[in-house]
Each structure stands twice: as C-alpha cells, then as structure tokens.
Amino acid sequence: MRVLVVDDEPALRESLRRGLVSGGWVVETAPDGEVALDMVVDGDFDVVVLDIMMPRRSGYEVVREMRRSENWTPVLMLTAKDGEYDEADAFDLGADDYLVKPFSFIVLEARLRALVRRGAPERPATFIAGDLEVDPAAREVRRGDQRITVTARxxxxxxxxxxxxxxxxxxxxxxxxxxxxxxxxxxxIVEVYVGYLRRKIDTPFGARAIETVRGQGYRLVNSTVASTAAGT
Known part of the structure; x- marks a missing residue:
C-alpha cells in the first residue's frame, strides 16, 4: 500500500515514514503542499497523510485542489490546531479523516488501513432537479447558469x-x-435551515423546489425558474 506523508516538520515526517515502512507500507514524503500537489498528480497513492499548517500551500489548499481535479485519493489530515471549525473545514473541503497532534501512531495506522479498505470510489456526479444543480465535488449550487452562495450547513x-x-x-x-x-x-432547527434555503434557491427565481409535506417532513422536487423570474 502506497502512502504519501506531507508535513513540514522533518522529524515528524521521518518518524511517520519509519513507522509506516516498518508496518509494510510503501512511503513517499513531501515537505510542503506545493511539492505534494506535484506528487499526487504523478503518483498512484492509496492514501495521503496531510498536515494542515504548512508553508507555500496549506493542507486545506492541497485537498481542495485534489478534489477540484477529481483526484479522490483518501486524505487523512493532521493538525496541531484543535477545534471543531478546523475539523469542519477539513471535511467540507474533501478530507476523509482527521487527527489532532499529538496522536497515537497505532490509531493513525488503523485509520489509514480503514481508509484504504474503503478505497477511493468515484464521487457522485452532479445532482439535478429541474434547473437546480448541486455539485458535490465542487460543493456548488446553481440555478441555470447562476451560482448560488450557501453556507456549509x-x-x-x-x-x-x-x-x-x-x-x-x-x-x-x-x-x-x-x-x-x-x-x-x-x-x-431543520425548519430554520429549510427556510434559509428557500430564500436562496426558490424565492428569487419564482420556483418551488422544497415542498413541506404536513406531518411528515420535506420533499425536494424538480423545479424550474418561473418565466416572470427568468430575467432576474
């Protein structure tokens, strides 16, 4: 199993390399995000261990560029920062797992094995409902040719x-x-967020994508921009 370890701390990078090699992994390393991006383009890795805080390009930038280029190699991110927003950012950008330094090497290796077993299946294609499009790879929402800005939630x-x-x-x-x-x-809180979405994806376009089904929940249906709103 081939793993790329990306970290700007030479001692940690070498420690991880030695530990993984002793566990039977084939390991390559990179000292920063810029080198890592070149390597993931040319290399066929089973998994990437990626530090977040690095010079030249951060781990956030690396995983974002990987996913934009449709490289779905599993990524486990490492960080000295401990906070739910850092973790959320990592997952929102396309990371598959997350560990806070200092961490147990045994746990790291177990998580890497789990990611390799899971593999890197092709991410889903764009979801379409009428002229509403949701692109999971780019995390973009559009109606027709108009991009709609939404929060992560x-x-x-x-x-x-x-x-x-x-x-x-x-x-x-x-x-x-x-x-x-x-x-x-x-x-x-669900009702609150459905309301937020309606004000962004429906109301400005005279459309009704999200229906309320009384006593049961919600349903998203095919919807298109109303003729009266088409020019807005």
Whole structure:
C-alpha cells in the first residue's frame, strides 16, 4: 500500500515514514503542499497523510485542489490546531479523516488501513432537479447558469434533500444526516435551515423546489425558474 506523508516538520515526517515502512507500507514524503500537489498528480497513492499548517500551500489548499481535479485519493489530515471549525473545514473541503497532534501512531495506522479498505470510489456526479444543480465535488449550487452562495450547513441540508429527491424525508432523518450526534437542540432547527434555503434557491427565481409535506417532513422536487423570474 502506497502512502504519501506531507508535513513540514522533518522529524515528524521521518518518524511517520519509519513507522509506516516498518508496518509494510510503501512511503513517499513531501515537505510542503506545493511539492505534494506535484506528487499526487504523478503518483498512484492509496492514501495521503496531510498536515494542515504548512508553508507555500496549506493542507486545506492541497485537498481542495485534489478534489477540484477529481483526484479522490483518501486524505487523512493532521493538525496541531484543535477545534471543531478546523475539523469542519477539513471535511467540507474533501478530507476523509482527521487527527489532532499529538496522536497515537497505532490509531493513525488503523485509520489509514480503514481508509484504504474503503478505497477511493468515484464521487457522485452532479445532482439535478429541474434547473437546480448541486455539485458535490465542487460543493456548488446553481440555478441555470447562476451560482448560488450557501453556507456549509445549508449546503449539507440541500445535498441530503436532492440526494433523496422526490422522496419525503423527515426532520429526524435530516438531523441524523447533517447535525452531529452530540447536538441536543430542538429539531426545529431543520425548519430554520429549510427556510434559509428557500430564500436562496426558490424565492428569487419564482420556483418551488422544497415542498413541506404536513406531518411528515420535506420533499425536494424538480423545479424550474418561473418565466416572470427568468430575467432576474
């Protein structure tokens, strides 16, 4: 199994290389994000271990560029920063797993094996409902040729709805798919975010993509820009 280890700390980079080699991995290393991007283009790696805070190009930039170029090699990100927003950013940009320094090498190797077993299946194509498009690779939302800016949470709700288009999904299902298991707030938060989405993807275009199914939940259906709103 071939792994690329990317970290600007020489001692840590060498320590990881030696440990992984002793575990039977074929290891290559890179000292920064710029070198790493060149290597992932030319190399056929099973998994990438990627530090976040690096010179030239950060780990965030590397994983973003990988996903933009449709390179779906699994990525485990390392960081000395410990915070839920850092973790959320990593996952939003396309990382597959995340560890905070200092970490257990045994845990790191176990997570790498899990990522390799999972493999790098092709990411889903763009989801389309009428002229509404959601692109999971680029994390973009469009109506026709107009790009719509949404927050990370709004995007997550919309992607779940469009993945289940023309099906009724309950608030509980959306909560399980989008919110952390530790969230203990009211499930009416789903209604709030559906409202945010409607104001962005429907109202300005005179469309109705998200339907409320009374007593059951929500359903996203095919919708197109109304003729009266087509020029807006």
């Amino acid at each position: 709004e995007y997550a709700v919309l992607e779940y709805l469009i993945r289940n288009s023309n099906q009724v999904v309950s608030k509980a299902q959306i909560m399980r798919a989008v919110w952390d298991a530790a969230y203990d707030g009211d499930d009416n």
